[in-house]
Amino acid sequence: MPPANSGAAALGLGIALAFCSTAGAAAQTAPLSAQESDPRVMGWMQGFPPPPDKLITQPDSNYFSFPKLRWSVCHLREFLPTEEIGRGLGAPVPLDYPTHAEFADLRARIDALTFMPTNGTEEMTWEASLYANYTDGMLIIHKGEVVYERYFGCLEEGGKHAIMSMTKSITGLLGEILVAEGVLDDTLLVRDIVPEIGDSAFATATVRQVMDMTTGVRYSENYSDPNADIWLYSRAASPLPKPEGYRGPDGYWEYLQQVKPEGNHGDAFHYKTINSDMLGWVISRVSGKAVTDLASERLWRPMGAEQDAYQTVDAKGVPFAGGGMTAGLRDLGRLGLLMLNEGAINGERLFPAAVVQKIRAGGDPSKFKGFPTIPNGSYTSQWWVFHNDHGAFAARGVHGQTIYIDPVAQMVLVRLASYPRAQNGFIDPTSLPAYQAVAEFLMAR
Amino acid sequence: MPPANSGAAALGLGIALAFCSTAGAAAQTAPLSAQESDPRVMGWMQGFPPPPDKLITQPDSNYFSFPKLRWSVCHLREFLPTEEIGRGLGAPVPLDYPTHAEFADLRARIDALTFMPTNGTEEMTWEASLYANYTDGMLIIHKGEVVYERYFGCLEEGGKHAIMSMTKSITGLLGEILVAEGVLDDTLLVRDIVPEIGDSAFATATVRQVMDMTTGVRYSENYSDPNADIWLYSRAASPLPKPEGYRGPDGYWEYLQQVKPEGNHGDAFHYKTINSDMLGWVISRVSGKAVTDLASERLWRPMGAEQDAYQTVDAKGVPFAGGGMTAGLRDLGRLGLLMLNEGAINGERLFPAAVVQKIRAGGDPSKFKGFPTIPNGSYTSQWWVFHNDHGAFAARGVHGQTIYIDPVAQMVLVRLASYPRAQNGFIDPTSLPAYQAVAEFLMAR
Incomplete structure (x- = not known):
């Protein structure tokens, strides 16, 4: 368990x-x-x-x-x-690459980099870390230029990969954009925006608490308990026909309407996916758009994406805002560039710089516990903030997927992966120090 | 019924x-x-x-x-x-358009065109026919230039639409390309290529008979008969979990393995979707690729498509070669251009001209009965051939979707539609004469 x-x-x-x-x-x-x-x-x-x-x-x-x-x-x-997250029609905006010779040279030098895994005793090479972590795709952008790009396993150039909980960060980014633009007031209670939430525990949480996952809501993932919330959530969310006699909630949003309280709103960070789906509902209510359409209009189309992305849906067509996205490696790189450059890409501003500044600033680390591989971290607007020397922050998926943004090194790193266990705690020791090593290498080149 | x-x-x-x-x-x-x-x-x-x-x-x-x-x-x-039919990465090849003023003028003139519906007594305008036929999208290309493009109903520029049985024509085109390239021998029996077909009625049909739907196979669509083949096919093909106790075939290909004979191979044309799925299996066996991947590699990518297309799949991931595709209006226009120009588009040849020449030549009209709105027609390689003065041929979907190619007028017409009844017999009387009228208008301009 x-x-x-x-x-x-x-x-x-x-x-x-x-x-x-x-x-x-x-x-x-x-x-x-x-x-x-x-x-x-x-x-x-x-x-x-x-x-x-x-x-x-x-x-x-x-x-x-x-x-x-x-x-x-x-x-x-x-x-x-x-559901599609469309890139629109017309030509994508290509990413910048060095010459073939430079690119090959950089790849060789990065592959040979060594680092000490967290709590490890033996150095590991960068390339070995890719296999140790079941990497399917790795893209590194430094100062706006792609310096490293490799595909493994099921992923090929032009392919797409499930990003799981990185989806949350895109939902959070959309929410933060709406806040910056005055469309969403993050001080309001959820019930002020979504009255149908009824007497759910979410009703009295602020939008900000939902965005930062500091709500006091019950959501148990004890797999050995057949009455655990996770099973109810899964049955509600399944797009397949419900079993005969099923009387439970149908879809993400009906599930959210019956969530029970646990603890107090605002007391502490608890990583619970249902917050992301609550945020998705809030976003759709105030914007009048599905999160897929909003992601297309505000991110995929204007950033010049090369590929459509997509998001799984429940039986009522509601996208899974907490984990349903699949996207291409390079487009996630574009998203990382948008974050690194505080809302600008290809010479255009897509959203106010304050959006990224807010996320990067992070939350209160004293409310953040239970993630030993991120000892000083926080979670803000559905993004992980490391509070390290480089000011790094990240979207993270549960099989090792990440968009890792290092503002000091001016580096965006995207990894798609399919680590056997659904726990970043096993993946971080051979990932986070590797990212730091490549950042230092790039800063010195 | x-x-x-x-x-x-x-x-x-x-x-x-x-x-x-x-x-x-x-x-x-x-x-x-x-x-x-x-x-x-x-x-x-x-x-x-x-x-x-x-x-x-x-x-x-x-x-x-x-x-x-x-x-x-x-x-x-x-x-x-x-499953995706990918357009690949990089920039699409734009279609050619006249100036805005010319385009607006052409639209007005085409909308005002009148024609006499088949067996009708009153003239109808082109524009009225679009509503009469529940048109969702209409694109007309004349001499390589888009002269008319409108969107209705659920379809917007950048949207996609189910093309139903037009899928068959794309499957047929892929098959014909493989024949022209010597990868597929259409004189072979199905059992020579797919031995697992066993003692199915398809075993002794030639690939050509499958392509032209002149096989003698039983496939009843009597909806009032609970044992009709259509119900068995639907249950087999459903991607949803099978009902408890289900013992029937699982997937398109298992269904094909148990098809019973009815009549003799080669005697007559019988429009039965299972032929298209049989052809899909044959194509995948000889090419080593799913029809989706083949359509991407041979058509969508090299023709410079603007949008990915996609195809529904059964529970084993086999694409529905007889009806599962969804695509964008303009990309279907590109496909029409490929057919009109005998395998060439954007100055490049994608397949031998003999492929289209074979299709356009059509089959034996004496074997073609039961389609009163296409009195002199035939069906070859999963394309409808009208044997009219303009040498027109078409892909056709059951709610009025079409790619209609008029070689004499050098016209490609794509219609996406959602006519309430699944019968082109109701749609053709206000469509086919309208296509002829616009072709004559364009030839005279």
């Missing part, structure tokens, strides 16, 4: 029951290595038809457990209904 | 049972007009959340019946798992 505040919570369970089997199943067995579990090596879904033991199907309900997970993270739309 | 060979057959039922309720339900009631049933007027899915009577959900199983159909044709991915 995963500990409280674990990555399992971060998984943003709620798409379907399939998502729930991950942590438990993977924790039981010693996983195959990244190379052994490469979907091409495993032979998943190869052949017409694939042999029965190489099929990954949604009705099997284990398509999101390791090692199938390593294929499924690139193919989520083939299992579930989704 | 719809007549044999009706548009209901053309619907390519098989995605889910939802698709099966269309023809029956719509035929019972006098439908709302195009303007009355406009999804924006109906208020479908407006609000966060929409009121219960404005919700369109997949578990309701009637999302594809009129008037909900008029919203759902633009939102199929929100109900069902899908």
Whole structure:
């Protein structure tokens, strides 16, 4: 059973029951290595038809457990209904690259970088860390130029990858943009904006508490308890027809209407995905748009994205604001550039600089506990803030996905990954010091 | 109950049972007009959340019946798992347009064109025909230039629309490309290429008979018969978990393995969607690629598409080769240009001219019966050939969607539509003569 505040919570369970089997199943067995579990090596879904033991199907309900997970993270739309986050028509705005020779040289030098894993005793190379962390895609942008880009596993250039809880940060960014523009008042109570929230515990939380996940709401993820909230949430959120006789909430928003209190609003940070979906509802109510459409209009289209992204939906078409997005590596790089450059990209301003300044400033670290790999961190507007020397902050997904922004190094790093266990606590020791090492290398070059 | 060979057959039922309720339900009631049933007027899915009577959900199983159909044709991915037909990265190749003033003038003149509906007594304007036929999008390209482009109902510029049985023509085109390149021998029997077809009626059909739908295979669409093949096909094809105790075929390809004979191969044309899915299997076996990937590699990417397209899949990830595609209006225009120009677009040749010449030549009209609105037609390689003075041929979908290519007029016409009844027999009388009228107008300008 995963500990409280674990990555399992971060998984943003709620798409379907399939998502729930991950942590438990993977924790039981010693996983195959990244190379052994490469979907091409495993032979998943190869052949017409694939042999029965190489099929990954949604009705099997284990398509999101390791090692199938390593294929499924690139193919989520083939299992579930989704909504598009359109890049619009016309030409994308290309990212800047150095010459081929420079690019190859940088790759070799970065691959050879060494760093000491947190609490480790032996140095590890950058390249070894990519395999240790089951990396599927890595993009590094320094001073506006792509200095490193590699694809592994199921991900190819032009492919897309599930970003899980990084979705929250995009929801949070949209919320913060609306706050900066005066469309959303973050001091209001949720019930002032969404009266149908009724007597849910969310009713009396402020929008700001929802954005920062300091609400006092009950949401248990004890997998061994059949009455745990996570199971109810998953059943509510599933886009599949409900079982006969089902009387529970239907969809993310009906679930939110019946959330019970636990503790007091504002007391402490508790990483609970339902806050992100509550924020999604608030955003749609004040903007009159689905979060998918808003992400397209405010981010994907104006930033010159190369690929449409998409988001899974519940049975009523509500996008999963807490974890449902899939996107391309480079477009996540563009999003990182937008954050690094405080709302500007390609010479255009997409939103006020105050949006990023607010996020970067972070929250109160004294309210932030339970994440030993981020000892001085905080969580603000659905972004992780490290409060380190480089002022780094990040979007983070539960299988090691990240947009990591280092303002001091002027570096954006995007990693897509499919780590076997749904817990960043296992991934951070060989990731965060690696990011710091590459940042220092880039600053010195 | 719809007549044999009706548009209901053309619907390519098989995605889910939802698709099966269309023809029956719509035929019972006098439908709302195009303007009355406009999804924006109906208020479908407006609000966060929409009121219960404005919700369109997949578990309701009637999302594809009129008037909900008029919203759902633009939102199929929100109900069902899908696979991408990627346009690739980089910039699309823009279509050519006249000046704004010329474009506006052409639109006014085309809208005012009049024509006599087949068997009609009163002339109708072109613009009136768009509403009579519940048009959602209309694009006309003449001599390589877009001379008319309008969007209605659920479709906006940058949107996408289900093309239903037009999918067959894309499957057929891919098959014909492989034949021309020597990868697929259309004289072989299906069992020579797909031995697992076993003792299915398809086993002894040639690939050519499958491509031209002259196989002798049983496939009944008698909706009042609970044992009709259409129901079995729908259950097999549904991507949703199978009901408890289900023992039937799982997926398109398992269904094809148990098809019974009816008549003799080669005797006559019978419009049966299962041929298209059989062709899809043959194509994947010889090419080693899913039809979605092949469509991306051979068509969408090299033709400079502006938008990704997508295709619904069964529970094993097999794309619905007989009806599952959704695409953008302009990209279907590009596909029409490829056909008009015998495999060339943007100055590049994508496949041999013989591919289109073969399709345009058509089949034996004496084997083609049961389509009174296409009296001298034939069906070749999954394309409809009119054998008229202009040498026109077309891809056709069951709610009035079409790519209509008129080689004499050098015209490509794409219509996306959501006609209430799933029968082109009702749509053709106010469509085919309108296409002829606009072709003659363009030739004379």
